[in-house]
Amino acid sequence: MPHPRFALPTPPPTWSDIFGNTNPVEVEIGPGKGGFLLALARNTPGRNFFGVEILGRRAARLASLIERDGPGNVIAIHADITCLLPLMVWPASVTAYHLYFPDPWWKRRHHNRRLFRDDFTTALVRTLTPGGTIFLASDVEQYFTEIVRQFTGVAELTPFAWERDQVNRRGKPILTDFERKYRYEGRPLFYTGFRKGEERKIT
Numbered sequence: 305m306p307h308p309r310f311a312l313p314t315p316p317p318t319w320s321d322i323f324g325n326t327n328p329v330e331v332e333i334g335p336g337k338g339g340f341l342l343a344l345a346r347n348t349p350g351r352n353f354f355g356v357e358i359l360g361r362r363a364a365r366l367a368s369l370i371e372r373d374g375p376g377n378v379i380a381i382h383a384d385i386t387c388l389l390p391l392m393v394w395p396a397s398v399t400a401y402h403l404y405f406p407d408p409w410w411k412r413r414h415h416n417r418r419l420f421r422d423d424f425t426t427a428l429v430r431t432l433t434p435g436g437t438i439f440l441a442s443d444v445e446q447y448f449t450e451i452v453r454q455f456t457g458v459a460e461l462t463p464f465a466w467e468r469d470q471v472n473r474r475g476k477p478i479l480t481d482f483e484r485k486y487r488y489e490g491r492p493l494f495y496t497g498f499r500k501g502e503e504r505k506i507t
Contacts, residue, residue, distance in 0.1 A: 316392045322379065323352045328399035328433075331356065333385050333419070334406065338366040340480040341402075345378035347472050351399070355380035356388060386419070389427040398431050404441045405482045406451075420447075425454045429461060429500060438498040439466060443486050448494040455498050466497030 319329045328351050335341040335355035345353040355378070357363035363382030370378055406419045432438070438455065442448035455461050470478040479487070486493055 316394065318394060319352065319354075319397055322354075323377070325352070327352045327377070329354060329397065330400040330402065331398050332402040332404070334358065334404070335366060335380060336362055337481055338369060338380060340404070340478055340483075341366075341378060341380065342370070342375070343472060343478045344402075344470060345375050347470075347478065349375070349377060351377065353378040356383050356385045357381070358384050386424050386427075389424070389431060393431045395430050396433050399433050399436050401428060401432065401436075401438045403438065403451075404480045405443060405486075406447070420451045420454055425458060429458050432500045434500060436500045438500075439495075440497065441468070441480075441483065441493060441495050443482070443491050443493055445492070445494055448496075452496060460500050461498040462501055464497045464499055467495045 320326050323329070330344070330351055331354045332341045332344075333356050335357055338355060341353055341355045345351075355363075355366065357366060357380060360382045363380055366380040367382075370380055403419075428438070438461070440448070440451060440455075442451070452463070456463060468477050468479065468483070472478055483493070
């Protein structure tokens with residue numbers, strides 16, 4: 305039996321428990337330094353934003369920044385999203401997922417560390433609201449193609465053409481730190497989106 309100090313809450317908290325309101329929730333997986341997450345939260349006060357960062361130092365730095373400067377509609381935590389999704393996120397509760405530049409873990413012996421595996425894709429879709437969206441960007445075409453193949457294999461998801469369209473109040477695009485760097489370097493970037501709806505026939 306697990307020590308009560310480490311027992312998970314049952315049932316897990318809802319988003320309204322966490323944020324104190326019933327606004328739609330968007331999740332960024334791997335926000336890093338948090339530039340995109342914070343800018344999007346400031347630009348969209350009617351939504352809540354939740355960042356899940358696997359690197360402890362980055363998560364702690366971002367959480368401190370949020371606590372000091374806000375805004376009040378964003379939270380960042382240190383966690384492994386592959387563990388968090390099946391245990392702590394309610395089904396059909398997330399309006400959008402932001403998945404930008406996931407680590408490709410190039411070496412074959414490290415492929416098991418990749419974020420995108422079949423069980424992860426299933427868990428992600430389970431937590432997405434009907435009509436909810438997944439935004440994906442990568443600078444690695446091979447990995448991007450593999451991820452798209454996984455999402456395309458889910459009957460509830462329909463792909464749609466998408467490129468960076470989040471803009472701030474001055475009309476400038478809201479970019480991640482990697483995205484800004486890669487654009488400056490002139491790297492080709494790959495974007496797409498998926499929307500959860502009724503099951504479609506997979507051929």
